[in-house]
Amino acid sequence: MAQDLQYSYHHCLLLAAILVLPLLLVKLRRHGSGRETNLPPGPWPLPLIGSMHLLVGVLPHLAMRDLARRLGAPLMLLRLGELRVVVASSAAAARAVMRTHDAALATRPLTATIRALTRRDGLGVVFAPQGEHWRQLRKLCVNEILSARRVRSFRGSREAEAAALVASIASLSSSSEPVNISSLLTTYVTDTAVRAVAGDRMRDRDAFLECVDEGIKVSAGFTLADLFPSSRLARALSGMARRAELQGVKMSGIMDDVLEEHRVRRSATGAGDEEEDIVDVLLRLQTDGGLHVPLETGTIRAVINDLLGAGSETSATTLHWAMAELMRDPKKLRRAQDEVRGAFAGDSRVREEALPELRYLQLVIKETLRLHPAVPLLVPRECQEPCRILGYDVPVGTMVLVNAWAIGRDVERWGKDAEEFRPERFEEAGNCAVDFKGTDFELVPFGAGRRICPGIALGVAVMELALASLLFHFDWELPGGAAPHELDMTEAFGITTRRKSDLWLHATVRVPLPSL
Template identity: 75%
Template sequence: MHSQPAMAQDVQSSYYLLLATILVLPLLLLKLRPHRHGVETNLPPGPWRLPVIGSMHHFVGALPHRAMRDLARRLGAPLMLLRLGELSVVVASSASAAREVMRTHDGALATRPLTAALRALHKDGFGLVFAPKGEHWRQLRKLCVTELLSTRRVRSLRGCRQAAAATLVASVTAQSSSTSEPVNVSSLLSTYVTDAAVRAVVGDRMGDRDAFLACMDEGAKVATGSSLVDLFPSSRLARALSGTARRAELYSAKMSRLMDVVLEEHRATRSATRAGDEEEDLVDVLLRLQTDGGLHIPLEIGTFRALITVRPRSVMRCERDLGDDAAVGYPKKLRRAQDEVRGAFAGESRVREEALPDLRYLQLVIKETLRLHPAVPLLIPRECQEPCRVLGYDVPVGAMVLVNAWAIGRDVESWGADAEEFRPERFDEGGRCAVDFKGTHFELVPFGAGRRMCPGIALNVAVMKLALASLLFHFDWEIPGGAAPHDLDMTESFGTTTRMKNDLWMQATVRVPLPSL
């Protein structure tokens, strides 16, 4: 359930920032002041740098997580230091480096750096993801772990997910039956995850769902937009050229108006019998806790908005589940997963979520997909608040610290010579049987670890499993036009999350139809 700051997400746009910097270079050289973090004796190694822009030229035309992995390999450094304008960025690219960042020095690195956009977006209150380390953050974390995203709460929202999955299956069925054309799996899964998330957060009682969803998408773009002021915080010119704060303020005002409507709708329909009901959506839970005095922090509108407008992101890897099985030459793996699902639900008309934990091979497919394709390849950044040494190197105070989960998941030292290969069976071999993504095995960290680990793992995985199992149960899948598996374009793009650059189109044949209503 992640959103990601501009410098972690949008380094790809550094090409345009580079052009802008060149245009104003004379003025910047006059305005820039030294940006010192104190005395460091042994900084991590880094690539060669240019004046003013530092290491930014290494990312022109490249996906940031891939470029960082390649730089780390060339340097032979699991920890490296980049300079992006005035910013110091430390990147961890191995399991050992990740362990020190997220466990050994978790306390020193437990706060988040804030871009200009994020500061403007959260001026009315922070949600859990970007709240600075402190009592407010600790109380929000407790709220999420014990109430909003607890195992019990996620289980109680099963009906929301099953309704969204039924809509997904019906949509694929309608498209595959009405035309011989392939279906857009990416688009349908995007609609599914949005539907499942909105049902969980606001239920079915929201008047203008489309406006709410459009505003959420707009917020993600505002939060992840690049800004010169983030690269050159000491430059008055950069601040003058940036319109980031203004765009963020306009978005906040729009979302606040929509949130007022959502809250009024929920207050109007809540009743004494509904309070505490197992069918509560997340807005209901917050309103109940507010009324009962169960909140130990002030529920400011900004905090409320931030808590309920973060959607599950990892489920977007469902398209990769299908794509990797079929596209990289592994149709036998696709068939094995499909046989397992159909065998478990033989004679039934749909997938039951409560039975999914018993499907072992499906669990392996999920693990392998998250290993190769974490939804947030550069985990949400941390900021160094006090002197610490990682792998013997000094981390500058004030530096942004990134964990390259994508590179760690493909590290041959952890995963062997076939680290780039999609092979779910690896998790059934030797010492990897116990490896999981819940924060204790640092060679697999798609959700992070430590104090800042994503608290929504259970919700993310539940949404993901149900979608994949439903698609495998109800349909047979083929590549359109009889193309070979390697002909599918699996190129990635980078944004709020990393996903396929081009939509995945597949030919679907109904094998287990949904029952008629």
């Protein structure tokens, strides 16, 4: 993936040279008027490409954090081709973006790639611009498909998938060979998300996972058409839009199979409210009507795609990092295991209703989200009306990014050990009340304001159950006698903060497994 993405950036730079003269004239006409005299500071832009060269071959959230530090600018302006991108890199800047000016910045920029990716089905809740369509979908998520009651109703399927995860690890570890925990956790999260959405494991799970992978590659970074939206030549030379469109068609086909199975089942047997999965809810609302905006089949496909893609990728990424961080510190690993085994002493499995008792486990997840937010730059916003943020002008049409990764590692807020994994920090005065649900802007892995992720409760439930089960049933060791500090913690290049390499561990059963 890294090679593909780095090639894409270099490709953009090379092709940009072909467009220099006509696009430079456009750039000068648009940005040379001098009217906006108090724009946020930023690095000196090169002609045409702006600051693109500063992001080539490096992790964008890391490069942006370092640029902001160098400039002393918690709010920074980057020029990327024709795009103006404002980056918020402090809690104060994030508060201004997601609370003070939330209404003006609550829409999504529709790049050429996103338009191509969503061309067949339209927009779900993630990428929909602010408007009645988005408000309707947001209301459905909060009140119906991701409500607290609905999330509780999926507890049985989560526990069944956790038991299957434990059984798979035990079976694979019996050969004394290391186990690919990353792969197994991805399977667990995907199957759990699918059962919540569709009521059963997906028949085409492998094809779905390939689609999610491809979607991440397609969405990562900016294509030539994204960077130079006014240029027909840029659109013609960029092949990513076509790749994105094909990806959207493939995912729609998978979603069509899921919808057809549900329609056949509902027409044959009906479905009571207590037995409804998320697809059932959406199909019922489509049939019953009464919504301000009609719930078309394409919209249903788009919402399902959002729920499965975003939910499975973010939760799996967080679990990978949580296990890796615990393996790097045996003392923290033992403390977490002691807590879980003490809470469930005499039981044969972890019970979800008792998870609120596991205070340290919750701190482990919170600290993982601080250091490794699954979407480090959050989902982009776009300025709809002129704003003044931290004293700077943000013009209409500007893309706005919140660097949640940089904010979570801000030394001024978190101290000199901000780069260290230390769950105990949330037991200390000043930190114990900090949470990730959108009110504390120094910790915003799920965003905040109108565009906060509506699936927090479901994602946290999936993560807590899996992590508690792994700690309860198994003792863990790194393969080959490797020392904890030798574990590779490199991030992969992409829109999410995946680990670059899979996590392989030796597992030894300590608590007998329940029978499936």
